[in-house]
Amino acid sequence: MDETFYSTLLRSLDGQTGYLSRLLKSWADVNTGSYNSNGLNRFISLMREAFKTLPAKMETVSLPAQTMLRPEGKLSFPLGKALSVKKSVEAPIRILLTIHYDTVYSADHALQRCQETDQNTLKGPGVADAKGGLLVLVEALKLFEASPWSDRISWEALITPDEEIGSVGSTPLILEAARRNDLALVYEPALPDGSLVGTRKGSSVYSALIRGRAAHAGRNPEFGRNAIHAMANFIVQMQDSFNPHPGIILNVGETFGGGAVNVVPDLAYFRFNIRSQNPDDQILVNSVIEKLSDGLNEIDGFKVEISQDSSKPPKVVDHGTVKILDHFVSCGREIGIDIKWGNSGGASDANIVAAVGVPTVDGLGVRGGGLHSQDEYVLTDSILERIKLSALFLMKLAHGDIKLPANH
Ligand SMILES: [Zn+2]
Numbered sequence: 352m353d354e355t356f357y358s359t360l361l362r363s364l365d366g367q368t369g370y371l372s373r374l375l376k377s378w379a380d381v382n383t384g385s386y387n388s389n390g391l392n393r394f395i396s397l398m399r400e401a402f403k404t405l406p407a408k409m410e411t412v413s414l415p416a417q418t419m420l421r422p423e424g425k426l427s428f429p430l431g432k433a434l435s436v437k438k439s440v441e442a443p444i445r446i447l448l449t450i451h452y453d454t455v456y457s458a459d460h461a462l463q464r465c466q467e468t469d470q471n472t473l474k475g476p477g478v479a480d481a482k483g484g485l486l487v488l489v490e491a492l493k494l495f496e497a498s499p500w501s502d503r504i505s506w507e508a509l510i511t512p513d514e515e516i517g518s519v520g521s522t523p524l525i526l527e528a529a530r531r532n533d534l535a536l537v538y539e540p541a542l543p544d545g546s547l548v549g550t551r552k553g554s555s556v557y558s559a560l561i562r563g564r565a566a567h568a569g570r571n572p573e574f575g576r577n578a579i580h581a582m583a584n585f586i587v588q589m590q591d592s593f594n595p596h597p598g599i600i601l602n603v604g605e606t607f608g609g610g611a612v613n614v615v616p617d618l619a620y621f622r623f624n625i626r627s628q629n630p631d632d633q634i635l636v637n638s639v640i641e642k643l644s645d646g647l648n649e650i651d652g653f654k655v656e657i658s659q660d661s662s663k664p665p666k667v668v669d670h671g672t673v674k675i676l677d678h679f680v681s682c683g684r685e686i687g688i689d690i691k692w693g694n695s696g697g698a699s700d701a702n703i704v705a706a707v708g709v710p711t712v713d714g715l716g717v718r719g720g721g722l723h724s725q726d727e728y729v730l731t732d733s734i735l736e737r738i739k740l741s742a743l744f745l746m747k748l749a750h751g752d753i754k755l756p757a758n759h
Contacts, residue, residue: 384457391431414520431512450538451514484538484716491741500749517661548714553665554698575615576652582619598628671710671756
């Protein structure tokens, strides 16, 4: 009897793909680059509208500004607001659903508006990463709340404005929310074949400023301390130290320094990203960075300053998470989709949540591709499919067909 009831509820969504794609398009057309305060604020009102029919309390949470070491020194960048939506009813099972609404596309990026490129493809900024996932999250909750077992789960949704810049402001909120829930669902896009995400690499970002001493390159080069040479050495030595550890990936992504070539440059600036596989890698990374900076600071005339801008630990898959992933695979089978789970090199807020020890399923968002590029797209038939997947899981969990792993 319940099987039929599940499917009747799920079928109520059929035929809504057109409506859902138009809604997604209207969301993605609003620029929400991580530093675009106006766009982020505008988007909050769209979210309030989207969540308003749910029996929940909404609250916007201001985040502290991000401080970043830049060539000019420490600068501060305002962040958008997080939106917390908490179901008003207390229930024995508590679930956190989370996703970000910022995108990598700044207000002056070339890609600003969506375009339908064929019947099943909507191209546009953030359509997959992660506004498509946000739509899945909201609609799955609506469908679940329409079911007769809705009073058995109390959920909270946390929608964040800074994931694409390392969740620098929202990390404490995410941690708090993770600790008070039994399970976390993260709506980052699915892997290209539709798989959910198991493990993710850790990711940390650093900014470094090296000051040397200016001098005439020909007349008194010995007086100079070449900050760019020091930076180059620093980078090479860092890479050499990581070479024996294939799980650690270094990417220097931004450099700045110098001016006229006949002047020994007294300033060099660089930012780098480190990806890691094992929770212990971060300890090694930090000790390498510390050793190299201490070494450089000991040389007369050099001064190096390094700041860690953000850090997410690797996401490992624990026993509890495997069980939940398997339940999603069975739910997928019931609605006729073959779901697997795989691993990703990218980090997400699931890394933060999972570190608390809560079973965490990620990649529940839409299928698509071209993430972070000019060609980002969503396959629009996946919107409905993914809403059904999450809603079915929630209904089964509430009804007792799925049990949460004990002692997570
Ligand atoms: Zn994302």
